[in-house]
Amino acid sequence: MxxxxxxxxxxxxxxxxxxxxxxxxxxxxxxxxxxxxxxxxxxxxxxxxxxxxxxxxxxxxxxxxxxxxxxxxxxxxxxxxxxxxxxxxxxxxxxxxxxxxxxxxxxxxxxxxxxxxxxxxxxxxxxxxxxxxxxPKFALTRLLAGGCDAAQIELAHALSRSGFDDAVPQDLHNSRLLTKRVRYQAESYAVLLGDSRLALLATPCRELQDALGDLRDLEACAASLPQAEQKRAAARVRQARAECRERARLAWQDMHDRLAPTPLED
Structure with missing residues (x-):
């Protein structure tokens, strides 16, 4: 360290x-x-x-x-x-x-x-x-590393409880917040702790966070449209939803795989 x-x-x-x-x-x-x-x-x-x-x-x-x-x-x-x-x-x-x-x-x-x-x-x-x-320096290092590890474990559990396609909106929302926490900790602490594995999580975290955020915002906007406008916008909503869900599905699986324990960690 x-x-x-x-x-x-x-x-x-x-x-x-x-x-x-x-x-x-x-x-x-x-x-x-x-x-x-x-x-x-x-x-x-x-x-x-x-x-x-x-x-x-x-x-x-x-x-x-x-x-x-x-x-x-x-x-x-x-x-x-x-x-x-x-x-x-x-x-x-x-x-x-x-x-x-x-x-x-x-x-x-x-x-x-x-x-x-x-x-x-x-x-x-x-x-x-x-x-x-x-x-004490050793206590500070242990505290910081432990906090970052805890956030990753919590996110890994959230992504493992169900696949992306089976996740309900609240699961997606919670996973987005946890992803954001891990991302910002990776950006802040990876260099300070000399943790190369943590550093590699910053970019995929941002991709998952953005994808889940776009999906959430799309659904909120689509639900707010007046009934007559919903019919006119139906095709655009379907296309945007399909694009957002595919991005989120790929980012979800990538993050799940990155956080999965290796055989030596089991």
Whole structure:
């Protein structure tokens, strides 16, 4: 394991918090269409980075973690509206766009402007490296590796409970969330831990996450179409569904095979 694990992890935490600050400013300014997406990614990457560190966190930092989780939830409605419009333009291009979600946008803006969020990010950047410095290196390494292993095991179980074709929507949703967690941990911790196997999971995780996300968003958009429009859009929906399901099926099987234990691990 790298001798400078604590220092590298502290730098990674600082990098994630700085990225979160930058994305917060861009989202408030509404600079581009990707600002909301980038904010959500920055939030999830920061939370995925700290998730394996939970046993080390003080009650105060855990409260900050919960507030960051609520901030992610505050972005959900706006993100869903953005993706819904993208699918709507493909499935039913003649329909007018839905009304802007002004209340959701105002609530998110208030949360991003709050002094509490600024203080929370400052405190995380200051206090978390201090706690890492107090932790023995072998214990920190074991904690991080154990957290990453646990996420992979949970995802492997989710993919093994049923094949893709037999999975119900809730199974697909849960598998997507678990895949996202493993992906962000792979991107954050593979290099720090010197784990080449974990590093190889980042790209297939992203492919499965994207495929399951597209399928979920397609089904939500198709279900929201007015009855008359559903008939006109039926052929486009069938084609899009077939494409999404095939991508997801292949990515699901690939990830299942990658996480399957080798004979020596049985």
């Amino acid at each position: 790298p001798q400078s694990l604590k220092k590298l992890l502290a730098l990674e935490i600082a990098h994630r918090i700085d990225a979160m600050r930058t994305c917060r400013k861009r989202a408030l300014r509404g600079e581009d269409a990707e600002s909301l997406h980038n904010l959500r990614v920055a939030l999830r990457r920061l939370r995925s980075l700290t998730r394996p560190l939970q046993p080390l966190l003080t009650p105060r930092i855990r409260r900050i973690e919960r507030r960051l989780k609520r901030l992610v939830q505050d972005t959900n409605a706006l993100r869903d509206a953005e993706v819904h419009q993208q699918w709507l333009s493909r499935l039913a291009p003649d329909l007018p766009p839905p009304s802007p979600r002004r209340k959701d946008a105002a609530r998110l803006s208030r949360a991003l402007k709050s002094g509490r969020l600024k203080r929370d990010l400052n405190l995380l950047r200051e206090r978390l490296p201090r706690q890492l410095a107090k932790t």
